[in-house]
Amino acid sequence: MAKFNKKKDGGLPAVNTASLPDIVFMLLFFFMVATVMRENTLKIENKLPAADQIEKLDKKYPISYIYVGKPSSRFKSFGTEARIQLNDNYAEVTDIGPYIASERVPLREELKNKITVALKVDVDANMGLVSDIKQELRKAQALKINYTTRQGEAF
Amino acid sequence: MAKRAAPEVNAGSMADIAFLLLIFFLVTTTIATDSGLNRKLPPIQDETEPPVIKQKNIFQLQVNRNNQLFLKTAGEEKVIEIKDLRKAAVTFLDNGGGIGEDACPKCQGAKNPRSSDNFNKAIISLQNDRKTKYSTYIAVQNEILAAYNELRDREFKSAFPNLDMSFVEASKKYAAPRTTPEEKEKLKEKITQIKLLIPQIFSEAEPKKAG
Numbered sequence: 005m006a007k008f009n010k011k012k013d014g015g016l017p018a019v020n021t022a023s024l025p026d027i028v029f030m031l032l033f034f035f036m037v038a039t040v041m042r043e044n045t046l047k048i049e050n051k052l053p054a055a056d057q058i059e060k061l062d063k064k065y066p067i068s069y070i071y072v073g074k075p076s077s078r079f080k081s082f083g084t085e086a087r088i089q090l091n092d093n094y095a096e097v098t099d100i101g102p103y104i105a106s107e108r109v110p111l112r113e114e115l116k117n118k119i120t121v122a123l124k125v126d127v128d129a130n131m132g133l134v135s136d137i138k139q140e141l142r143k144a145q146a147l148k149i150n151y152t153t154r155q156g157e158a159f
Numbered sequence: 160m161a162k163r164a165a166p167e168v169n170a171g172s173m174a175d176i177a178f179l180l181l182i183f184f185l186v187t188t189t190i191a192t193d194s195g196l197n198r199k200l201p202p203i204q205d206e207t208e209p210p211v212i213k214q215k216n217i218f219q220l221q222v223n224r225n226n227q228l229f230l231k232t233a234g235e236e237k238v239i240e241i242k243d244l245r246k247a248a249v250t251f252l253d254n255g256g257g258i259g260e261d262a263c264p265k266c267q268g269a270k271n272p273r274s275s276d277n278f279n280k281a282i283i284s285l286q287n288d289r290k291t292k293y294s295t296y297i298a299v300q301n302e303i304l305a306a307y308n309e310l311r312d313r314e315f316k317s318a319f320p321n322l323d324m325s326f327v328e329a330s331k332k333y334a335a336p337r338t339t340p341e342e343k344e345k346l347k348e349k350i351t352q353i354k355l356l357i358p359q360i361f362s363e364a365e366p367k368k369a370g
Contacts, residue, residue, distance in 0.1 A: 132289030
């Protein structure tokens with residue numbers, strides 16, 4: 005029997021996986037560098053519209069975000085009308101003034117009036133709410149705004 | 160002394176650990192969108208007399224609650240599709256119907272006396288309904304910006320032909336962090352010149368209440 009057992013060297017040699025960690029680490033580093041951690045957890049649906057005349061947001065100046073959209077499926081109890089989200093919570097139109105003021109507090113004096121407000125509004129939101137927000141921003145003297153959009157065909 | 164071989168560390172599980180981290184980052188990554196349409200809101204002013212504007216210099220757009228566009232310009236009123244808006248806006252801005260003081264030497268339009276006088280006289284006004292969808296609003300804004308950019312590109316190219324750049328490219332280069340300060344200074348001057356030649360005069364009226 006021993007004679008038969010010895011005849012086992014015909015199998016495939018094992019693939020050397022020593023370089024696998026290197027490849028995986030390479031991918032890992034790419035994603036670590038490319039990742040931008042979400043500042044806010046979204047409680048709303050936020051599908052951005054597309055436009056093709058877009059400009060990059062100037063990162064030199066402070067940016068505040070205002071999210072608008074209808075409550076996401078986990079928050080059905082808040083209704084189906086589009087709502088505003090500031091930081092991590094739902095907010096009313098009247099909360100925008102104080103929000104902008106609080107965003108301005110930690111800024112250096114010369115940057116206080118350079119604040120840009122990025123409006124991340126869902127495609128299905130209606131303009132009534134957006135104009136109310138714009139009106140509040142005018143009252144708060146935050147006049148630079150940016151309608152955040154995806155790159156793509158507008159219609 | 161006998162040489163003692165250092166025991167080899169089993170690195171087989173390193174891949175597993177790296178995979179774990181990799182999957183974590185894959186899941187949490189959201190490629191941030193931080194580009195969009197930049198706009199400036201008008202400051203709130205005290206009640207002042209609105210300036211007198213000639214009717215022919217206004218390109219009046221209305222979007223109703225069913226996302227339909229209604230255009231009033233050059234003595235005409237019509238329903239317009241979004242895809243035709245860019246062309247209509249360019250025709251209006253580029254008309255150059257002004258005479259004497261308002262004459263527009265750079266305009267290449269039809270010089271229709273019932274349409275706009277000059278680049279810096281032409282006003283685009285937009286009014287929404289409160290029920291207008293945001294995507295329609297962005298599409299309209301996009302088309303109007305596109306019309307301005309088209310004309311600015313043309314004027315930029317004819318004013319600085321040796322730069323071999325369009326206005327949009329020049330603005331992008333100006334905003335890019337790699338551009339040196341000297342280049343920026345040069346570009347800024349040219350961009351401002353074109354912006355002064357073709358200013359964006361865009362007014363948004365308060366939206367109508369949905370009935």
